[in-house]
Structures are given as C-alpha cells and as structure tokens.
Amino acid sequence: MIGLISATAAGAAARDRLAAAWPDRTRVYDGPVADAVPRAFAECGQLVCFLAAGAVVRLIAPLLGDKRTDPGVVCVDEAGRFAVSLVGGHGGGANELARAVGGLLGAEPVVTTATDAVGVPGLDTLGLPVEGDVAGVTRALLDGEPVALAAEVSWPLPALPLGTRGAYTVRLTDRAVEPAEREVLLRPPSLAVGVGASKGAPAEEVLGLVEAALRDAGLSAASVAELATVDAKSGEPGIVAAAEHLGVPLVTYSAEELAAVEVPNPSGAPLAAVGTPSVAEAAALVRGGELLVPKRKSQRADGRPAMATCAVVRRPGRGRLAVVGLGPGARDLLTPRAEAELRRASVLVGLDQYVDQIRDLLRPGTRILESGLGAEEERARTAVAEARRGAAVALIGSGDAGVYAMASPALAEASDDIDVVGVPGVTAALAAGAILGAPLGHDHVSISLSDLHTPWEVIERRVRAAAEADLVVTFYNPRSRGRDWQLPKALAILAEHREPATPVGVVRNASRADESSRVTTLSALDPATVDMMTVVTVGNTATRRIAGRMVTPRGYRWQQDPGTAPQEEARTVPHARTQEEPQEEPGTAPLEETQEVPQRDPQEGAR
Template identity: 75%
Template sequence: MIGLISATAAGTAARDRLATAWPGRTRVYDGPVRETVQRAFAECEQLVCFLATGAAVRLLAPLLADKATDPGVVCVDEAGRYAVSLLGGHGGGANSLAAEVGSVLAATPVITTATDATGVPGLDTLGLPTEGALAAVTRAMLDGAPVTLRADTVWPLPPLPPNVRRGGPLGGGGVAAAPLGGDEGGAAGHAISGTPKAVAPHTASPDRTRGPVSAAPGNGGPRVLVTDRVVDLGPVDVVLRPPSLVVGVGASRGVGVDEVYGLVLDALGDAGLSPLSVVELATVDAKADEPGIVGAADRLGVAVRTYPADALAAIDVPNPSGAPLAAVGTPSVAEAAALAAGRGGELLVPKRKSSPEGRPAMATCAVVRRAPRGRLAVVGLGPGARDLLTPRAAAELRRASVLVGLDQYVDQIRDLLRPGTRVIESGLGHEEERARTAVAEARAGHAVALIGSGDAGVYAMASPALAEAADDIDVVGVPGVTAALAAAAILGAPLGHDHVSISLSDLHTPWEVIERRVRAAAEADIVVTFYNPRSRGRDWQLPKALALLAEHRTAKTPVGVVRNASRPDGTSHLTTLARLDPATVDMMTVVTVGNTATREIAGRMVTPRGYRWQSEGTR
C-alpha cells in the first residue's frame, strides 16, 4: 500500500490525482502532518509526501530503523515539478515509484542512487537474495575497480560493467579472468559484425562437494559470488542466491510446522546449501492443505507446488516406500515431488526423515537443484521514433546481457544498452541465423534480447525464434507499434473496420499463396495493408495485387502510402487505386488500400466503423 500525505491545498490536489490514478494501491492520510507521517510509516510499504524534503527528513528521521524494512519514500514539491526519491531507492522501491509519480503528475523524477544514475544494475535490484558486503562491492563496481564474478553456472543476470570479470567456478581451479558474459576470446561489450555465430560462454559444472565451500579470495579483491551453497565470505564479498533449489516434502497427517521446517533446514545445512535459494516446496496433491507443510513454506517465504499421486508414481526414485503408496497412492512423495519440480535437475539430498525425540518421524524431505533457465525476450522496437518505443521494450533492452539483432536496428537503440552488454549483430538476410543465435545464447543461461522493428511478432523475429525454442528457456514477448498502425495514425483512420496485413515478398511464401490471400481480401471487402510491397528485384507484385483489388473496388478507392512512418525523414500521401504509381513505393513503405466504404475526409483516410451512428446512444 502507498500512503499519500499532504499539508497544503496544492499538495492535496496532486495527492488526489494520484489516488484517482491508482485505485486500490493508495491510502490517503488526513490530519496533522507529524501524526499522519508516523501512521503511514508504520502501515504502508511506500509513502508519497507532498512536502519539502527538509520537512520530510525531520519528520522521518526518528522513525528510521533499517533499510531492509523502512518504506520507500518519495517527496513531491509544492509546484509538482519534481518527484524526489528520498528514502529506500532500491529496497523500498522509491526510485521506480518516483518514476511512476512523475508519469502521473508530469513531474521530473529525481533519483540520486549511484547505480541508477550511472546505469549500473544494483546488485540488490536483481530479484535475488543477497548476503555480504553489498555496499563495498557496489562501490568497487562504480569506481571501476577490478571485481571478480564467480558462479556455479551461468544465470540470466543483466549486464555488469566491464570491470566485473569472470573468475573460476566456486570450488574449482583457478581459471584466468575473462570479461563477464564474454566469449572465450573476450569479446564482451563489442559489436560482432557479419553473420552471427552462437558464442559458447564460459560455463562450469557445479561442484558437488557437500558442506560449506571455501571461497577465500586469492588477492583480497571484491567479488560477486552466485551460488546456492554456503560459502566463506571475505570482507569485500557479496553472494547472490539464485532460485535453484526445490525441496520435496512428504508428511503424515497432523505433522507440526516445526518438524517440517526443522527437517528442511537440517537437510540444507548438512548439504551446505542456503535456504535463500529454495524456490518452492513440492508435495502430493493430498497434502496441499497440510498445515505443517504450508506453514514451513511460509517461514521459508516460498510457494507450495503439488502433483497428482499418479504423476509422482511414474517417476523413478532411489528410495521408494510402501508407506506413502498405501497412504496417498505413490511409492514416493519427497523424492518424486522434488524431481518433478526440479525439471530434470540433480538430486542433491536423497530422502531423509525427521528425527523428533520420543516418537516416530512424521516428515520426509529431499532436495533437487534445478538447472538454470536462460531468458529470451523478443522485443519489438516500434516503427523507428524513439517516443514510440515502449517503456517495457526499453526495460528489456537494459535487462539483457546479450543483444541480437539486425545491425541497423541495433544502431537505433545502442544508446539504451547498459555498459557490458554483448552485441551480436548482422546484416539483412540472416534472420534465421539471428534466431538460432538468440536461442542458443538463452540456452547457455544468458538473458537475451532479440530485437525486431515494429512488433517483433509481425513479419519479424518472433516466428523464427520461437520455432527454434523449446521449453528449456523462458520466453517473453514485448509488443511494439507495427508499421501498419504507425502509418494508419498518420493517414487518419483507415483501419476503422476489419483489416488485414499481407506481405508481398515471395522470398519465403510462394506467390500463388500470396495471390490467393489478396483475392480473398478483395472479395471480402477488407481494408488491406501491404508490407514489403516493392524492391529492385520484385517490381511486379504490387501492380498485380492492386489489379486484383481493382476487380472488386472502384478506381476512386482511397490508398494511403507512408514511407518511414514516424521517422524524421518519413513521408505520406493519399491517392486512389487508379492513380497510385508503384514506382514511388519501396521496401520502407507500407501501402494501405481502403474498402468500398473508405473515404477521404478533410485530407484524411477514414474507414467507417460500420455502426449506425445515430442509434448508438440507444444501445
């Protein structure tokens, strides 16, 4: 909940705008300011104070306890010009809240957190639990000092600065440092031109040694360790806990929370594994509401995943038993559930029983380590104008440690990439290679962005990439403004009723198929937008398509021609089906042909919605 506090009439007006914009997210506090600040601080996760920063500091200072628990606080000035992230920029989410407040109030976010100001990802913003000298290691990263990254395996982290270099695997031998995320030749942060190649990143098999791992620094320098194992931390070490462990739990009816929770902690501790890397508890459906299991999951801060008994019975386990078979219909709960949730991962801790004093054990558990899953974001960049690039697309570009794309598209957004991003770019005609490269990088464990113009799912990179991708990686689609929509906005409202987009490129689709689709659109009286209408080697397809439409539409049918929609050198004009000169069209152009109801009105192309407007108010 976000607490809203104001002291003046202007502040109250701005406060109410936020409350209206965010229904259900905010709570308005009225009354004397000191008392309302105290109440909101105790009751809310975040605060927006419409106060001077000096006043806010004096009111908040006596209430501060710990950066891990204090709410994030944003201050907005009397004129509503600035939204200042005052407290809890990362942990309290004040930096992102300041941006949100700025968006609603048209205020400028003021963020002074060093990592945000310099574009370096904060180690406490990666969504992973952290331990150790977070501030010291972050300071070293910002100062450009050498920082070593050591990890059990590759995780889809965002790009870290070039001064963060990969060291040997934890528990392994000394491997010469290489740039983080770089290939074996050390190409991190540099463009790779020409046909893209799948780069084999440095990976390391997890050390299976049980118990704490010695990770004593060799040179005393700062390090970032990524591991689910208990490690000996130096004074300038920080450890990130990846979501790698699943714990299968079996239990008798009525088992206590302490018994289940204690068993899980003992199993992890004896194996040298950190509870902070546990991502979920898994069990059989029949135990979904077992209070002891649910309570243990709550203490660990994870969810409970359940599986049908017959699904668990089909999983081979090293330690089957007749007791669970008789009780719930499967010879294994703990091991089978852990293996099911572990997605083919390694069984680190076979089934073990709790050991309560003076009575039989009522709980069992097993632990599996999941293999990391890479992340592929397929990102639509829009038609070219920077203000038509969506905030979500920009966020994905900054999150990706590997960017794959057409060279000219990479040039459009290169300034948005974080330092250390590895770029794999190539020219026209290598779409399938780019798709394979992006999927291979994601399979290697990286966070990858594959970019395309417009919407990446419309005549762009999503189709070839998803044809290559299996279920061993996470895939995120980021929509973009398509060329058809950008052109339509320039022309007027040509897509006001049913419409279709058809590519006239026969490089991948036989012309016979394209012609059949154009005929169908013509006969159905559907507005048509032609992509890839004409190139030097394909100059007859557009005239042929227009002739097919002319069989069902008059010569005066409006046609809109837009080149480089939304870009500074963009052009557009309206013509008719009879007057359109195909020689004025190229591959950077989209051509929109109206239906029989489309009209030119005040110089704009308009297709009626098809309703009886005069009766709409009575519906």
C-alpha cells in the same frame, strides 16, 4: 500501498491525478502534514509527498530505521517539475516510483543513486537475496576497480562489469557459507525441496525436517525456490505452513506425473496412499536437476513413526530469452517493458541497424552480438544458444517482434529448456494507422507482398480473399527494385471489388524524422512512389476521407435487451499472419517488422 500527502491546492491537484490513475495502489492522507506523514510512513510501503524536499526530510528523519524496511519516499515540488527519489531508492522502490510518477505527471524523475546514475545494476536490485559487503563491492564497481564473479551455479544475471579476478568478489552460490571480506553473496533460487507427509503431520515436524536436511547438506534456505508435493497433499496443513514459513510457493504435481519420474528410493507406502511410488524425491526431480539430498525421514523425539519425508534437488539455472519489439523507430514508441528487458539482458542479439537505435539503453558490460541483413535465422539460433548457456538474452526486432519478425524463427528454434518472454511493440500498421487517422476502425488484415518465401499464388489467394471479404488491407513489403509488379497486381485485385475512389493511405518511415504520409485513392495511387520503407493501407467499401484523414467506421450497432446495460461492440481482430518465415528485405532501412528474412533473394538485386 502508496500514501499520498499534500499541503497546498496545487499539490492536492497533482495528488488527485495520481489517485485517479492508481485507484487500487494509493491512499490519500488528509489533515496536517505533520500528522499525515508519520501515519503514512507506518502504514504504506511507499510515499509520494507533494512538499518541499527539505520539509519531507525534517518530517521523516525521526522515523527512519533501516533502509531494507523503510518505505520509499518520493517528493514532487509545488510546480510539478520534478519527482525526486528521496529515500529508499532500491529497497523501497523509490527510484522506479519516481520514474512512474514523473511519467504520469509530466515531471522529470530525479534519481541520485550512484548505480542508477551510471547504469550499473545495484546488487540489491537483482531480485536475489544478497549478503555481505554490498556497499564496498558496489563502490568498487562504481570506481572501476576489478571485481570478480565467482559463479558456483549458473544463473541468468543482467550485465555486470565483472571479471575473473579482483580484490572484490561477487559470489553466486546456494551453499550455506558466510561472506568473506570484500565479498557479496547472491543467492539464486536454485533449490527445489520435495516433501511428503502423512495426514495430520505437524508443521513443526515438516519444517524441522526441511531445515535439518538443508543444514546437514550445507545448503542455504535463501536459495529454496519452492516446496513441491503431490496434488493430494496440496491442502495438507503441515506442508502449507512450512512453505509459508520459508516464504516460497507450494507447487503440486499429479500422481501420474510423479510416478513417471525415476527415483533412487521408491516405496510401496506412497503408492498405496496417493498413487505414486515416490512423493518427495519425485516432486523435487520432476523438472530435472541434481539430487543433493535423497529421501530423508523426519525423526520424532517420542520414537513414533515419521510423518514427513523430504528430498532436495539443485535445478540448473534456466536461461532467459526475451524477444523484444522496438516499435517503428521513434524512441517514445519504445515501450517501458521493452526498455526494462534491454537493461535486464546480459547478451543482446540483433540486426546491426536495430542495435544502433538502442545502444545507449544497454547497461555497461552487455555483450552485443550483431549481424547484418539476411542473417535472421543465424541470429535466432545464436540467441537461443546463448540462453541455453544460462544467459539473460534479449533478441530484438523492429515493430512487434511477433509480427513478421524475429519471434517466429526464435521460437521455432527454442525448446522448453529455456524461459521465453515476448515483449510486444508498436507495429508498423498501427504506427501508420495513427498517422493516417483511423483506417483500422473495423476488421482488417496485414499481408506481406514479398514472395521471397511465400509463393505468389498463396499471396494472391490471400489478397483476393481479403478483397472479397471487404477487409481493410495493410500491405507490408509492398515494392522493391526487384519486385515492382506485385503491388500493382494486388491493387488490381482489390479494384475488382472496390470503387476507384476508395481511400488509400501511404506512410513512409512512420514515426521517424523523415516521415511522410498522404491519403490518395485506389485509382490514383502510383505504385512507383512506394518502396520498402512504405506501408500501404487500402480501405474497405465503408472507409471515408474525412477532413483529410482516412476513417473506417466501426459499423456496429448498439444491441440492448430490455433492462440490460448497453453491450460493448466487438473489438478489432488481430492481424492475420502468414505461416511462412518472417521476411526482411535486403538493403532496407529498419522501419518495421517486415524486414526479417532468413536469406537474401538473388532476384531482389542490390540496393
């Protein structure tokens, strides 16, 4: 919960804007600030104080205890010009909160944490438990001193300026070791603990068994990612309590899944009880890995039979592939999620022109693998291969990476041995539509006119179907030097079903400095004025030109039964997509997502 405190009318107005934007995340504290601040400090994980920074410093100074547990505090000045991360920048999340508050209020976020200022990830912000000389190693990173990475296990980390030698060390390990001098230990969640238990097994017996197994194997409990068991034991109190005590999720699998796992120590008892010859070992091994602790039984002081079993597996770190859409080009149309993924990656793969757009957002040490037009399949294979080696990879494409772009070839190459994250972006059709007005207000379809990988017969059939269905049509890859007849042909097909005065929107370089747009008609459009950096949107029979803008009415009627509330109209359908490979025309500027092609078409000619 975020506590909101203000002292003046201006502060209260800004406070109320935050409260309205985050109704489920905020709590307003009224009354004198000398009373409100201590109450909020004790009750909330974060605070936003609409007060002078000096006043907040004096109010919270007696309350500060430990930076690992103190709430993050952000100050917003009376004029709403700045959102200052005051304390708890990393541990309390104040740095991110300052950015979020600044975005909502139009204030400039002020972050003075050294690592954030120079773009180096804080060792305590990597999402992993951290121990040791965090301050000393961080200072060495900031000072440019050599810091070595000792990775005992593979795990996808963001870009860090680490080498193989240095007086300071970052050690990635799941072993139960103490940090040495000038060393930081990062604990990856690499251990899976399988647990079996008889009905009514005490929580202390289950937990004691797990802790003893880890201790005897020299493994750190901080690296346990999950407790795993069979579905039939999902509600077993002792197992549930053990997972809660360790602070990890309880994951369950069906007896059929576990019975299919080959284990070294099967038994008839669990087979008879729950339908699988192994619970502990099978549950730990079901997703693969190295068996570090074979099945082990609990020991009871009174000599009665054991009621719990466990096994421990080290699972290999799964690489991470983020397929990131950069939008149509303008920086303010790059989503915050896309920016976060770029900064999270240790490896960036992309078209050289796209890399240039976002190079300034990458963290120092990010390995960049860039290539030119026509190498899309190679980029997809490279990104997947890097993720399979355990890296955190960002594969970039323009617009939305899932629309005529890099997501398709990458996911066709990827298997289930890596984690894949899709990051949506603003597509060219949407960027152009916003410039034109509201041409996509009703059902619409996007069609690429490039026949590099899609036979023209297929494209023509789709254009004809869209024409007959009276859909608004956005044409991607409308015309190039080597393809100058497809657009006139497509327009002629639409003209068979639409009036000559049907509005047509033409947008070139959407969202860029040299953006241009115009609204014309189906009969007046000169295809020769269109190129590969252009998006052409043809309206349906209901589309109108209103005040110079292109508008397609929603066209739905309110339907209301007696005694019921109005029903919301149907939403606009997603873009239709071809089943062919993404297409990137050689020689085009990186305007939007249709530029991804696996190879150069010899018929396209030089640009």
